[in-house]
Structures are given as structure tokens and as C-alpha cells.
Amino acid sequence: MTNAVVTLNHGKKAFGDNEVLKDISLTVNKGDVLAVIGPSGGGKSTLLRCLALLETLNSGDLSYGDLVVCSNNAEGRAVYGDAATIAKAKTRYGLVFQNFNLFPHYTVLQNVTDALICVQKMPKDEALARGRDLLAKMGLADKESMVPCDLSGGQQQRVAIARAMAMNPDVLYFDEPTSALDPELTREVLKVIRDLAAEHMTMVIVTHEMGFARDVADQIIFMDGGVIVEQGPASEVINNPRHDRTRAFLANYDRD
Amino acid sequence: MTNAVVTLNHGKKAFGDNEVLKDISLTVNKGDVLAVIGPSGGGKSTLLRCLALLETLNSGDLSYGDLVVCSNNAEGRAVYGDAATIAKAKTRYGLVFQNFNLFPHYTVLQNVTDALICVQKMPKDEALARGRDLLAKMGLADKESMVPCDLSGGQQQRVAIARAMAMNPDVLYFDEPTSALDPELTREVLKVIRDLAAEHMTMVIVTHEMGFARDVADQIIFMDGGVIVEQGPASEVINNPRHDRTRAFLANYDRD
């Protein structure tokens, strides 16, 4: 288990009476690419948001490597660590939002470097150099002084990835990275993610692209109704689903 | 040609110096389903907008059946008909926008019936009956008194289709009907369009869904750089493209 980048045990989350996550456990090891699939409303985004500390778990244990973010108290309620712990945990993951959530008033380069400079207190030169490196890697070298609204969807997506990567996280979370994009752009972004996978970036990806999930993911989790219905190696879950619900879900996808 | 629902001859359109449509001619016959495909910026939306009289052609002839909407004058500039002609033409087509453009302050039923009552002066009872019919057909019978923001994307899309259908148009235009939807909803909407095709509704569909284009369309037009590069029966264009540019474009799509 020394390899575990993020571990969630018995995670539970309800919005009012609506139990959205019912006892979810998962471990993501270094270098893993985990795809999370499942029908709308199944709790995929909520799971990601709990991992990214945008929602608080009602109960469960969550750690990033050796850093315990929250654990159950005697009554079985999740108790979160202090501000310093949370701040430290935030350096260990990055999140790429479905609709990017870039900062519209910042240039591309500022979007990527501002948190480095202001939050991580990295010297400005170093941060800019790093930001430019990442943008170049994403094929955006010539866009650094543009603002997000002047970029196409695919370019914005790549800026969002660069912004998350800039913090040098141990794991990168994606929520439906391509659902706002047209097919050509989808292809482009999937290529970027494939490249990251090839470089052994640890990733958790909520996606509707089955072909992509099968190609790029090591593991697939199928979630429905707040539980993990099925979990296993990618090709196995997609080609030979064991559960009826998984089969029914996958039947929606033309596989011709 | 007595079957032609809409005919465009030598249509040209420029935005400033940017020639977006360069001599486009097409005819859509009654019952035809025409898919328009091509790369981003190729002029697909502009073509549809010119047909829907949201943009004015610089030159060319456009007719809906026997109704001449515009024709070239001696200097070769398109001259549009009078207000009555335009108003009449508008009853002959419907347009389903990519982002729906439903009226957010109207209920679903009002969205579908308001134009019938206010524009076409149909008696209120009749309009409501017709609206309810269409909503039932779209599987939205129980949503008539909801407002668009409370509907899912797929439901909004179907309201938009019902709104366009309510005017009883001769031809229905769609601009990327599924690009804002997730796969399950996409499937749902494509089914609606397939059903319309089965009922011999005349349609022109700009789409990125190649599988769908091939399935549902009789004819496919591939547009790039403001010209129709290739045109022909659906399966032929997709499976055996004659032009290099078409081949290169289609290579973007996984066909496994």
C-alpha cells in the first residue's frame, strides 16, 4: 500500500435525505488510470468532488498518501484535519472541471501560474518558466497572452489541464473532460490525456467515452445509485460486464 | 422539381472580407433527410442560417417551394422579397438551435403554442390541443407546465423540436442537435429524429455524429472552406469518400 496516492474507505455522503454515496471504498495507486462510468445521477461527480474536498463526506476515511485528510470519530462521523493538513492535501491533487472554470479575467499564462505564485509562493520567474513549459507541452505556446474567452473549447480544456498540472499534483481528476467538446476537439483532448497516461500520470476520469475508457484506463468503476456496482480491469468491465445493470447501461453505446 | 421544398442556387455570403459561403447550390426535396458535415468553421451553420433567413445572402436565389424569397438583380446582388413574402416563407421551415434558445420565462406548453396563437392567430383551444399532441409525441406530456430551466438537456431539445414542429413546417433545420447532450440523451434525441425521418419529415441536419448521419440521412453534404466538397448518398460519402479532404476529416472518427 505504499504506492497508494489516494485512499477512500467507506465514504458516505448524503444531500439531505438523498444518499448519494453509499459506502464507497477505492484506492488509486501511483501510475493508475481509473475511469468512472455510470448513468446520470449515479454519484460520479459527487465522488470526485468529495475526493477534491469540494464536498465534505458524512463519514469515511480519506488519505492522500500518508496524509490523513479525514477519519471517522467514535460516532462514525467524518472529522476533517486542520487547515494546514487540508492545505497540504490540496497540493497533492488537481481537478479539471467539466466546464473548465478558467479565470476569465486572467490570460492563459496567468491562469496557469497565478496559484503557483500566490499560493505556493514560487518565485515568479520559475513559475512563468514552468507555466510556459506546460503550455508548450499542451500545444498552446502561442496562446499564453490570450484570455480564455478567445480560445476554442478544446484549447480552454487544455489550459485547464495545464493549470491543474502546474501544481505538480500526485493525481489528476477529470469530470467528463470531453462532454462540452465537438468530435474533433474531443479527439484532441483525449490525445492529451493518453499522453499523460503514457507518462504514468495518476488519473481518475469520469467519462462517457467508452472507447476511450477502455483504451486509456487500467481500471474501470461502474457506479449507479451511489454504489460501486462493478469494478475491474478496463476491457473486462466493458466487454464482459458481470452485472445486469452494467450490461444495460453499456447497451446504450453503439459499438459498431 | 415540383417536389423541391427549398432550393438555393449560387448562394454566396461573406462577413467583411471573409467569404464564408462560396457559390453554394442545393435542393432539398420533400421527404429528404440531408446531413451536412464538415470541419469547424466550414460554413455549415452559416448555410443553415441563410436558409432560415437569419443571415442575408450577398447573392444567390432562394425559394421555398413556389415562393421566391430572394433572387439576384442585374448586378448580381441578392434582392429579398417584401415583408409578406418573408412572413410567408417563415411558416415553411422550422429551426432547432444548437443551444435550443427556448424562451426561459414561458412554460413548455407556452413555448410550443405561443407563436401559433400570436403569430399564426390560431384559436387558443386549437393551439393548446396541438401543442399537447406534439408534447405527448415527444414524451413530454407530463412536463407541459414546467419551465425550460427545470428540464434536462434532452428534454429541452425535444421541446425545441416540438416548438419548431408546431408551426407545421415543410422542412426542419437542425444545427448540431446533440452536441450539448450526454450520450444517453444523445441516443434519446437521435431516436426522435429517426422517428421524424420515418414519418417522412423533410430535414436538414448539421451534425458531427457520423454513425447517425449515415443511418438517418439520405444525402450527405461535406462542406469545407465555404464550398460543398462532396455530396452524395449517405453511406457512399461516409464509407467511400472520393475527396482527400473528406477522407482526412472522417479519419478523426473512430469507427470501431
Place this chain on the structure above:
Amino acid sequence: MEFPVMMGILMEGFGLTAQIFVITLVGSLPLGIVVALARMSRFKPLAWLAQLYISILRGTPLMLQLMAIMFGPYYLFGLNMGSDWKFWACAIGFILNYAAYFAEIYRSGIQSIPRGQYEAATVLGYSKAQTFTKIVLPQVIKRILPAMGNEIITLVKDTSLAFVLGIMEMFSAAKALAASEVSMIPYAIAALIYWVFCLVIEFILNRVEKKLDYYHD
């Protein structure tokens, strides 16, 4: 002076205050739309005229505008407008002035309605007038409600400027009472009445806001 007498005078003044308030709203809310549309007109001379109108009416004190309307007909044209003219001058001045402020608010609201709404209406065959009144305006109203609220509450207190025309609305009545009584109490009561009136307006605006909350975009 006995308290009921004082309240009687203040409430009589408040009657005028409320009248000016209502008349101004009834006149300037629609006029503001017209000015906003003129300001956005593609016919440039009209747009410029509207812009000049807005800039002058917003850029000069309402008190002077009231005086100009009150005395302009006589001093410029020698017209004797009679003793009722002050009420007309008051109504005209307030309406013209507030229409300029409202026009700018309407304009920001109209410009925030997405193009797609106009296009959808066009394709469905709505006329320009129908598109504006049935599709655009209802959505604009929802969007501009907070800004309108600020302006309407300012109006409540601006009514006191009517005194320059000799209209004894509540604030001027309070001033006269304070001088006669050598006391701040009339001012305090006037402030309280204003406050309650503003609370009522805020309550109504909140109600309308809630009512328009049935949808969002």
C-alpha cells in the same frame, strides 16, 4: 403643537409625496423604455439625441430641471401657465428625469438578453414589436429588478425637491414644523415615515423578485 396636529400635517405632506412617487413611476417606467430603445436605435441621429437627453437629464440637478420647466414657458415665451402648472411641471420634471436613469438600466438589461432569443423569435415569425414585448421585456424586467430597486428608493427621497415648485410634500412640511417648533421631532417622524415607505417598497420588490424566480436562465 399637539402630536395629532403634527402628524396630520406630515401625513398631508406624505399624500403629496406618495402622489409624486406614483406619478413619476407610472410615467417614467414606460418612457424609460422608449428612451432606451431610441438610444440603441440604428438610426444614428435618434441614438445621439437620446444619448444627449440622457446625459443632460442625468448630468444636471433635478431641482434646476424642475425650475426650468416651471419657469421656462414664462421667461422664454412669455406664457402664463396658470396656477396648476406647478403640478404639471413637477410631474413632467420628475418623469423626464427618472426616465433618463431608467433608460440606462433598461439598456443594460436589454443588451444582456442573448441574441439567440431574438433569433428564435424571428424564425417563429414574431414581429419586432411582439419579440420585444413578449419575449425580451419580461426577461429584462427580471434582470434589472435590483438596479431598479436602488433607483426607486432614491426617488422616494427625491420627492422632497418638489418644494422648489411650492409643493409642500412631507419633507418640506417637516422642515417648516421643525422651524416653528424649534424641535427635531418632526424630522425624526419624517425619517421614520420615509423608512417605513421604503420598507414597503423593498417588500414589494422582494415579492416581485420571488415571483419571477419561477425560472432562471
Place this chain on the structure above:
Amino acid sequence: MEFPVMMGILMEGFGLTAQIFVITLVGSLPLGIVVALARMSRFKPLAWLAQLYISILRGTPLMLQLMAIMFGPYYLFGLNMGSDWKFWACAIGFILNYAAYFAEIYRSGIQSIPRGQYEAATVLGYSKAQTFTKIVLPQVIKRILPAMGNEIITLVKDTSLAFVLGIMEMFSAAKALAASEVSMIPYAIAALIYWVFCLVIEFILNRVEKKLDYYHD
């Protein structure tokens, strides 16, 4: 009276007008943010206090607020504040009053910033203060500029209320001149100066608006 003498008096008054204007903005623009944040606080007593503050300051006439601040210390606590107090009272009154109006404008702006912006900042580790000052506020400013413009232009003319404290700003100077000269010309000049001042402000606001036009969302 000779024209240069008259202009001298008016320009002297305008100096005070401009000072009140600038001091009010410098004080109330930041204070408005604080009040808006308090109004939106999750600590309910603070939110209620802020709401009461806004409702009273907007709901009662600025002129009475100025008088209350001017005379309150003496009549309530017997404090003798000295002869400079009127300038302080003027600054405090205008700042407190405009902060209430600005607070409501800020609030509508802050509430219009999508949640996603906060969430993105949180995930990147920005503190709450950093998120507000670096991410939210710059976007808010762009959104509220038109509403702020309306309010700022109202302020130009509200400066004339300072006369209730004995501060002879331009409008009161014009009034005095008009009375002693039995002439409307000082009023006309004052209106012109106001108008030019407002045009300058509109010009600056347009510049800022253009400058913030480098992005849209």
C-alpha cells in the same frame, strides 16, 4: 456682479463639491464591499445588522442623516465637537450613506459570479481572502460598472446636500448668487459645470468599461 467674480465664487464651491465627491468615493467604495460581505455573511446576526444598516441608510434622507451625525454627539451625549466637525460629519454621512447603496450593487455582482470560480480557486489552494480579492472582485467590478455609474452620477448632485451643514459647495454658492443677483444665470452656469463634470465621469467610466472589455464570460 462681474462674470469673473461670479465664476470665482462658483469654482470655489466646485472645489468643495469635488472634494466631497472624491472623499465619498474613496470611503464608500471599499466600505460598501465590507457591508456587502457582512450582508451575505453566514453568521446571521451580522447579516441582519448589515441588512438593517442598508435599509435605514437607504430608507431615510441623506440630509437628515447628515444632520443626525452633525448634531447627534451634542444633543445625545452633550459632546462639543468643535467647528471642524461639520467636515467630518459631512464625510462620515456621505460615506455611510453611499456605502449602503454600493453594498447592494456589490451584492448583486458577487452573487452573479458562478460557483465554479470559487471551486476552482479552492481546489488550487487559494485562501478565502485571495479568492475574493484576486478572482471574484475583479470580475464583479466589470459586471457592476453600469449600475455604479448611475449611482456615482447621482452622487455628483447629492453633494449639494452638504449645505445643510453649512458647507458652501457649488450648488449652494449658485443659489446664493442667484438670490443676490436676482438672476438665473448662476444656476445655468452651475448646471453646465455639473454636466461637464458628469460627462468627464461618464468618459472615465466608458474608458474603464472598454479596458475591462478585453474579456467576457
Place this chain on the structure above:
Amino acid sequence: GDNGAADNGADNGAAANPEATTLIVGLDNAYPPYGFIGDDGNLTGFDIDLATEVAARNGWNLELEAIDWDAKDALLGQGTINCIWNGFTMEGREGKYAFSKPYMHNEQVVVVKKDSGISKLEDLADKNVMTQADSAALDVLEGDQKALADTFAGGKAQTIGDYNNAFMQLESGAVDAVACDLSIADYQMAAKPDMFVKLEPLSTENYAVGFAKDGDTAMVDAVNKTLKEMYDDGTIAQLCEKWGEYGISIDNWVLVD
């Protein structure tokens, strides 16, 4: 829109005769004891009583218009009001109005707080002195008494919109002295006994009724004539008695021939 006092005036005037001349008096209704709101809530005051009687004796209708002092000249010029009759000092305004004969002697005085240690005009050096904008006191301080005003803090008198406010400034210590009409001073001193004292007069002067400069001289003459009659038959003495507690005295009446 008209207040009750206007109706009063019309009642004991010649309301029966609709063709009659109307005397429209413009007044500041915050100017006791000449024009203010009485305990019964109606406009009242010494000058209002005078005007009412003058109108009645001439068979005129009387209208009382409470006006914004800032609009008085425009209103008079336009004819919305016939005259300003409201403790209106004629000195310094000669030539700008057609005045009646002066009817009342008046003084401009300086009022200070009792415990201020100021006992004579010279003590006002470097003190804050306040008066009403567009008032007779201001005229004096910018005219005959300019040398005195030069010694004030700021080199001149400060101004304010109304005397009520000025006396609040005085009481609260924001200013050290208020220059005003004698009767205003008496009214304030009566309302707040033992708070203020008067210094020696700045000037003496006269109240008159101000009509539009090139207006109807017949009306001016009629007013002069009637006021004289009222003095002769003792009506004036009665009215001075009635307003005595507000500092009005027959000793100050000057329209005697």
C-alpha cells in the same frame, strides 16, 4: 394642495366676489414669528395677520403660498406670487423689488451662547459666525459691517439654509455666534430660555413688502394706505400685542404717516 391658512384668508376676505383682485403672498413658512405653522397646524404669523387684514379691507382675495426661498425671485417675476411679505428687509435690496413703505423697524443682532465669554462685537474676532444665506444679516456683514466680518474665522460669515439649523449649530458648539433678525433671535431665545444672549445690534433696518420691480404700483399704494389706516385705528397695536411674546412690539412700528 393649498394649506388651510390660505382658505382662512379667503374666508374673511372677499370670497363672495370672484372678480376681485387676488393678493398672492409668497412666504417662507419656516420663518417664525412672521410666517410659520401654528399650534393648530395652520399657517400663522404676524405678517400673515397683516396681509389678511389688508386683503380684507381692500376686498381682495388672499392666497398664501409657502415657497422655497430659492425660487422666490422666479415666482415673483412670473407672477405666481404678487409679493414677498415675510419679515423681508428692504435695505440692500433696493432697486431689485418695488417695495411698500417700510412698516417695521428691525435690527440685525448677533446671538451667542450665554457662557461663551463673548460680550461685544469685537470679541467675535476669529470666531465662527453663521447666518442664513440670502439674508439681511448677510447683506450687512458683506456691506456696512464688512470690517467686522473680516475679523471672523475664515474672514467672513458662514451661511446655512435656515435659522433653525443655525441655532442648532450654535447650541452644539459648531459655531460661536449667529447673526440674524431681532425677532428671530427673540423667538429662539424664547424657545430655549437661558441658553443664548444677544450682543449689541449690527445694524438697524426696516421691513417692507416686496413686489415685483415693474409690477402693479396700485397694489403697492393700496397696501401702504391700508397699513396706515390699520395703525391709525389701533389694529396694529392689537396685533403687536398678540405677537408680543415673540418679541414684536408697537415701538418698532414705523409706518405712521
